[in-house]
Amino acid sequence: MLSKTYTKYIQSLHHKKVRDTEDVFIAEGSKVVMELLKSAIFSCQQVLGLQQWLQENENSIRKYYAGPLQVIDNFDLEKISSQSSPNQVLGVFKKLTKTTVTAKGKISLVLDAIQDPGNLGTIIRIADWFGIPSVICSNNCTDMYNPKVVQSTMGSLGRVQIMYTTLAEWLQKNDTVHIYAAALNGKNVSELKGLKEGIIVIGNESKGISDEIMQLCTEKITIPKKGEAESLNAAVATGIILSHIFP
Amino acid sequence: MLSKTYTKYIQSLHHKKVRDTEDVFIAEGSKVVMELLKSAIFSCQQVLGLQQWLQENENSIRKYYAGPLQVIDNFDLEKISSQSSPNQVLGVFKKLTKTTVTAKGKISLVLDAIQDPGNLGTIIRIADWFGIPSVICSNNCTDMYNPKVVQSTMGSLGRVQIMYTTLAEWLQKNDTVHIYAAALNGKNVSELKGLKEGIIVIGNESKGISDEIMQLCTEKITIPKKGEAESLNAAVATGIILSHIFP
Numbered sequence: 001m002l003s004k005t006y007t008k009y010i011q012s013l014h015h016k017k018v019r020d021t022e023d024v025f026i027a028e029g030s031k032v033v034m035e036l037l038k039s040a041i042f043s044c045q046q047v048l049g050l051q052q053w054l055q056e057n058e059n060s061i062r063k064y065y066a067g068p069l070q071v072i073d074n075f076d077l078e079k080i081s082s083q084s085s086p087n088q089v090l091g092v093f094k095k096l097t098k099t100t101v102t103a104k105g106k107i108s109l110v111l112d113a114i115q116d117p118g119n120l121g122t123i124i125r126i127a128d129w130f131g132i133p134s135v136i137c138s139n140n141c142t143d144m145y146n147p148k149v150v151q152s153t154m155g156s157l158g159r160v161q162i163m164y165t166t167l168a169e170w171l172q173k174n175d176t177v178h179i180y181a182a183a184l185n186g187k188n189v190s191e192l193k194g195l196k197e198g199i200i201v202i203g204n205e206s207k208g209i210s211d212e213i214m215q216l217c218t219e220k221i222t223i224p225k226k227g228e229a230e231s232l233n234a235a236v237a238t239g240i241i242l243s244h245i246f247p
Numbered sequence: 248m249l250s251k252t253y254t255k256y257i258q259s260l261h262h263k264k265v266r267d268t269e270d271v272f273i274a275e276g277s278k279v280v281m282e283l284l285k286s287a288i289f290s291c292q293q294v295l296g297l298q299q300w301l302q303e304n305e306n307s308i309r310k311y312y313a314g315p316l317q318v319i320d321n322f323d324l325e326k327i328s329s330q331s332s333p334n335q336v337l338g339v340f341k342k343l344t345k346t347t348v349t350a351k352g353k354i355s356l357v358l359d360a361i362q363d364p365g366n367l368g369t370i371i372r373i374a375d376w377f378g379i380p381s382v383i384c385s386n387n388c389t390d391m392y393n394p395k396v397v398q399s400t401m402g403s404l405g406r407v408q409i410m411y412t413t414l415a416e417w418l419q420k421n422d423t424v425h426i427y428a429a430a431l432n433g434k435n436v437s438e439l440k441g442l443k444e445g446i447i448v449i450g451n452e453s454k455g456i457s458d459e460i461m462q463l464c465t466e467k468i469t470i471p472k473k474g475e476a477e478s479l480n481a482a483v484a485t486g487i488i489l490s491h492i493f494p
Binding site: 125126127129130132154159188189223224228229231238240243247 | 365369372373374375376377378379399401402403406435436437470471472473474475476477478479480482483484485486487490491493494
């Protein structure tokens with residue numbers, strides 16, 4: 001059984017403030033934990049798993065991780081998990097040091113105030129699918145280490161560089177690169193086919209791209225609408241845009 | 248203040264079993280409730296809203312709905328809401344009678360065991376964006392009247408016909424129409440550009456398309472991968488496929 005103190009410690013990592021102070025985050029579920037261990041980018045501090053899961057996976061875990069393996073039961077797992085259906089294992093990983101990226105010579109994804117953790121995680125997974133090396137988030141985007149973000153990246157967190165920054169400043173620093181705003185009444189997204197360098201800006205789920213950022217964009221791109229829905233989900237729009245750049 | 252009995256009644260509608268027996272469902276939030284009222288497809292039985300919201304919206308509501316408007320306070324709303332951040336209003340609507348659709352002469356979307364309510368809602372919203380008239384769900388898909396599905400359709404629920412059925416039987420009945428399986432190692436999705444008739448099958452979030460259904464498909468289509476992620480989210484994949492059919 002887990003100690004009360006350690007249980008409370010893991011629970012406290014559900015909150016950004018504590019993750020920031022402690023400089024660690026939690027990842028949950030067999031797939032995500034294994035992918036982060038394999039990535040060799042994140043240093044793991046602790047793996048807490050059901051006995052059967054640890055037995056079945058010990059050999060593969062030990063290829064990537066030499067630290068403590070803590071056996072827990074379902075009761076412990078439910079207490080420390082942030083999920084409604086906890087999945088066998090939880091890992092405590094060290095956060096990455098902050099990175100700085102530039103936009104030169106590649107496709108970059110810029111997120112302006114993405115609030116939904118599921119959307120951010122899904123967008124990181126999409127970036128990984130299309131081989132986008134970096135995602136630049138405004139400081140008011142949801143935290144990349146939120147357990148729901150980590151969960152919905154499905155392990156892609158270790159393969160995409162994520163930078164939080166003052167977006168306007170970053171865009172101004174990279175002003176030799178064309179900046180495309182995902183918005184209504186722009187150029188058809190299919191015209192981006194084969195683009196080799198460019199910044200794609202995705203806006204907030206309900207408000208879209210903020211005025212300040214929109215003014216820095218050089219062109220609007222649009223996913224043609226044939227029906228009645230007012231908008232598309234932000235992650236879906238991101239996937240569509242990238243799929244037209246890399247057909 | 249809401250009566251205890253009515254509070255419990257609304258809460259019970261968070262569960263499929265009760266929705267099925269009562270033949271009603273709940274929709275939440277200003278946008279979704281207003282869209283469903285406007286759609287004129289769903290008959291509304293009750294609107295429960297914060298006083299200010301009801302005052303501000305009474306005129307528009309009364310264009311579409313003559314029934315009871317119940318004033319509630321934040322405390323009531325939190326108790327009856329299925330959301331972690333309840334949004335001003337909740338409506339009780341009658342479920343639609345079951346519909347039957349065919350695949351002839353159009354693009355149809357078929358969902359094989361989509362489990363996540365957010366995914367189903369987002370897919371319905373995508374169908375509405377691209378003007379897809381009908382979505383055919385296997386009987387083991389999550390319930391279209393689940394509050395999270397209703398929420399994530401963002402009002403599109405009233406504009407897309409949704410049919411639950413034994414998928415294999417339905418596909419066999421529509422066997423003059425080409426059936427495309429979204430899967431790995433298929434034809435590049437961009438080759439579907441301009442397709443006028445076809446059935447697109449999207450599989451379960453972790454298991455993909457079941458063997459039984461895959462055998463009935465005539466062709467596999469694939470979203471080319473440039474990076475490392477193992478898969479794309481089901482709703483994102485749906486959006487990408489439809490965006491290449493309707494560029």
